[in-house]
Amino acid sequence: MIVTYEQPDGTVEQVSTEDLSAIESADIEEAMGDTPWRQVEDLLRGQDPTAMRAVLWAARRREQPGLAFRDFDVPGWRRRLRARIERAEIDEVLANLMAEALGSGEDSAIDAMLPHLRKLAHDEADVNAAVEVVGKGHLVKATASEG
Incomplete structure (x- = not known):
């Protein structure tokens, strides 16, 4: 997951959960009341503000170790x-x-999931590329010709 925060001045801060260390992930779990990581990921997919805030917090603590x-x-x-x-x-x-x-x-099942994946994707082109890789590119082409 990529958590993105647009600062009031327009700059964008992005944190990928893939770049978190195991300690940072554990700190997030603890900060969220001992929420298991799998549930944190589910909360992120649901746009939960506490989960998104926790990811940003973990990344910011790299520069500000005392940040509570x-x-x-x-x-x-x-x-x-x-x-x-x-x-x-x-x-x-x-x-x-x-x-x-x-x-x-x-x-x-794949066709039904494509709109949802596109909405959640950080880069919508990744969805089309992934569909092509699994040999279902005809689904992407069918969607493109409909729009």
């Missing part, structure tokens, strides 16, 4: 803060969908 979570705020979070999935997560979702689609011989 309870004191860290993100003004204007509703319009300035968001979490988006990265290519590796898109690949994982498509791999799971491919297994289901191959079992049923249908593309409908």
